[in-house]
Amino acid sequence: MPTSCPCHGPEDPFDGAYAANKLEELKEFELHEEDAEGWLYRGEGSANIVLAYHGRRPSFIGRVLRLRKASKKDDGTQNQVKKEPKPVLSEEEAKLWREWPNMSKATTSAALAHVFACEVMQPLLGEDHVDAGLLVFLTTGFLEAVSRDVLAKQREWRRNDSKMDMTAGVALLITDHSLFPIVPGRVKDLPQTITIEIKPKWGYLPDAATISEENSVKRHVTRFAMHQHLKLQQGKIKTMSKYCPLDLFSGNVEGIHKALVQMFETPQNNIRIFLKGVEIFGGPEDGGSTNELMVALEEKLGAVMVAPEGERVLIFQRLVASVLNKSKVLDQLLRLQKLDTYAIEGANLAYSKFTGMTDDAGADDESEAGSEEVGAEIDSRPVSTVGFGRVCIENLALEPEDTQKKRDKAWIKSLSWEESRCVVRNFLIAATAKDCGIMLTLRPLYNEHGTPFSVPSASVATCPTTGQQYVSKIAFLDLDTKRLKKIPVYYSLDQQIVDTYKACSQQLAKLL
Numbered sequence: 058m059p060t061s062c063p064c065h066g067p068e069d070p071f072d073g074a075y076a077a078n079k080l081e082e083l084k085e086f087e088l089h090e091e092d093a094e095g096w097l098y099r100g101e102g103s104a105n106i107v108l109a110y111h112g113r114r115p116s117f118i119g120r121v122l123r124l125r126k127a128s129k130k131d132d133g134t135q136n137q138v139k140k141e142p143k144p145v146l147s148e149e150e151a152k153l154w155r156e157w158p159n160m161s162k163a164t165t166s167a168a169l170a171h172v173f174a175c176e177v178m179q180p181l182l183g184e185d186h187v188d189a190g191l192l193v194f195l196t197t198g199f200l201e202a203v204s205r206d207v208l209a210k211q212r213e214w215r216r217n218d219s220k221m222d223m224t225a226g227v228a229l230l231i232t233d234h235s236l237f238p239i240v241p242g243r244v245k246d247l248p249q250t251i252t253i254e255i256k257p258k259w260g261y262l263p264d265a266a267t268i269s270e271e272n273s274v275k276r277h278v279t280r281f282a283m284h285q286h287l288k289l290q291q292g293k294i295k296t297m298s299k300y301c302p303l304d305l306f307s308g309n310v311e312g313i314h315k316a317l318v319q320m321f322e323t324p325q326n327n328i329r330i331f332l333k334g335v336e337i338f339g340g341p342e343d344g345g346s347t348n349e350l351m352v353a354l355e356e357k358l359g360a361v362m363v364a365p366e367g368e369r370v371l372i373f374q375r376l377v378a379s380v381l382n383k384s385k386v387l388d389q390l391l392r393l394q395k396l397d398t399y400a401i402e403g404a405n406l407a408y409s410k411f412t413g414m415t416d417d418a419g420a421d422d423e424s425e426a427g428s429e430e431v432g433a434e435i436d437s438r439p440v441s442t443v444g445f446g447r448v449c450i451e452n453l454a455l456e457p458e459d460t461q462k463k464r465d466k467a468w469i470k471s472l473s474w475e476e477s478r479c480v481v482r483n484f485l486i487a488a489t490a491k492d493c494g495i496m497l498t499l500r501p502l503y504n505e506h507g508t509p510f511s512v513p514s515a516s517v518a519t520c521p522t523t524g525q526q527y528v529s530k531i532a533f534l535d536l537d538t539k540r541l542k543k544i545p546v547y548y549s550l551d552q553q554i555v556d557t558y559k560a561c562s563q564q565l566a567k568l569l
């Protein structure tokens with residue numbers, strides 16, 4: 058295993074910016090205890106802890122380390138670099154993802170995340186918006202050293218829920234999306250950088266014919282809104298969110314703006330704001346009011362806006378809505394979410410077929426013998442997409458959009474093994490798109506002395522209210538593979554969400 062460290066250097070870290078070093082320079086690279094200085098806790102989700110670099114080594118400046126956690130669900134062994142490495146994917150999953158053979162070669166979760174982000178999600182969401190990162194090796198000495206800062210800054214419930222995996226042998230080194238690269242030497246009086254992180258969740262109402270009559274409420278009420286009732290009952294949230302994903306994905310600036318205003322009122326885990334990489338707004342720890350946070354935000358926005366105090370949050374919301382609307386990233390994400398064509402009811406049936414068959418060739422024969430007529434209705438294009446080169450939504454879809462909605466459970470049951478595989482595969486790609494995050498980063502183009510700081514790789518956005526110009530970039534976060542064994546879990550959760558929502562609505566109706 059390589060142990061050399063090319064990252065020692067005397068330069069100062071840049072303020073809110075970094076030199077665009079080539080990540081390739083860090084390939085096959087191992088982090089030791091002495092490399093731990095400067096790596097500080099940035100944030101975490103249920104599966105990963107993210108450390109940002111605040112040190113002086115040019116090669117790390119502008120990067121974050123994404124470390125897999127050892128949770129109750131996952132004992133962390135999947136990130137140990139073993140003497141006899143085994144693939145992370147099961148045999149069934151290797152078949153499921155057979156268009157991407159590199160996925161079944163991954164022997165750690167981090168490597169799997171890297172391949173999936175690079176080979177599946179990046180082509181689907183665009184190279185500009187996805188950084189699949191680079192795998193780096195970690196020693197226990199490094200992990201022990203960085204864990205001190207993690208334990209000091211982690212929220213208590215996170216600390217009790219899961220911990221850093223001290224045996225993880227690898228992690229992903231990714232661009233810090235809350236910073237911009239800068240030409241070295243041009244850092245004096247650099248304007249500050251503001252980042253808004255959004256977790257949009259499911260942006261559409263399903264209308265598949267596979268949805269049973271008892272669950273028809275799913276056609277009218279978003280999964281997000283229904284899930285709020287269950288989360289409230291489970292004590293996961295203290296108040297219901299006002300946010301509606303349909304507004305965010307409405308495709309128009311007013312809808313996006315409305316969604317942002319709703320998110321600011323009830324952030325939960327759907328919105329966070331960072332100034333120079335430091336979180337300044339997000340779901341309050343006690344789940345209560347955001348009034349104080351809003352007051353603080355109004356003041357802090359002064360660092361990046363020419364607007365007067367009292368108007369900044371409102372103007373900022375308009376600016377973010379305008380940039381998101383122009384970028385079309387939400388439309389792109391929505392298209393991917395809709396690869397969940399036959400809803401969980403259909404996907405679960407396809408899953409049973411896919412996993413119930415041991416031999417795909419045999420399975421196809423069996424299926425065709427039992428259901429010739431219905432099966433013949435499928436569009437004549439070949440279903441197998443093995444070797445389709447660069448992946449695009451059109452290649453993944455099983456059939457044209459106009460016929461999809463009519464497909465009922467009987468039709469799903471009639472599918473061949475290969476067709477069932479495609480239904481499940483597409484559902485899991487959509488599941489990643491329904492759970493990922495978006496980071497929008499903005500920096501005033503001019504500093505207070507009128508000096509411009511443009512960034513070659515970033516576009517320029519104009520605030521619709523003040524006309525102030527910003528360099529801007531957008532990146533997707535957390536594009537991990539969702540595992541096959543989650544399909545039955547999704548099925549029961551879906552049922553639980555619908556049942557809880559229906560029960561709550563009935564109770565409410567009785568009270569009225």
Ligand SMILES: O=P(O)(O)O[C@@H]1[C@@H](OP(=O)(O)O)[C@H](OP(=O)(O)O)[C@H](O)[C@H](OP(=O)(O)O)[C@H]1OP(=O)(O)O
Nearest residue numbers: 102103104256258284326488491492537539543550
């Ligand atoms: O099922 P959901 O919609 O609650 O999504 C889970 C998220 O909960 P949320 O509702 O966004 O608070 C959940 O987020 P939190 O940990 O609650 O912030 C995870 O993102 C989880 O994914 P994974 O298990 O880490 O792969 C997510 O699970 P997946 O459904 O995406 O597998």
Ligand SMILES: Nc1ncnc2c1ncn2[C@@H]1O[C@H](COP(=O)(O)OP(=O)(O)OP(=O)(O)O)[C@@H](O)[C@H]1O
Nearest residue numbers: 100101102103104105107121231232233234235535
């Ligand atoms: N490349 C990045 N640049 C800047 N910040 C990042 C980056 N990646 C992650 N983060 C921060 O770290 C947090 C946790 O990262 P991430 O979403 O990858 O964790 P996760 O455990 O996979 O999340 P989930 O619970 O949704 O599965 C993010 O919410 C974000 O604030």
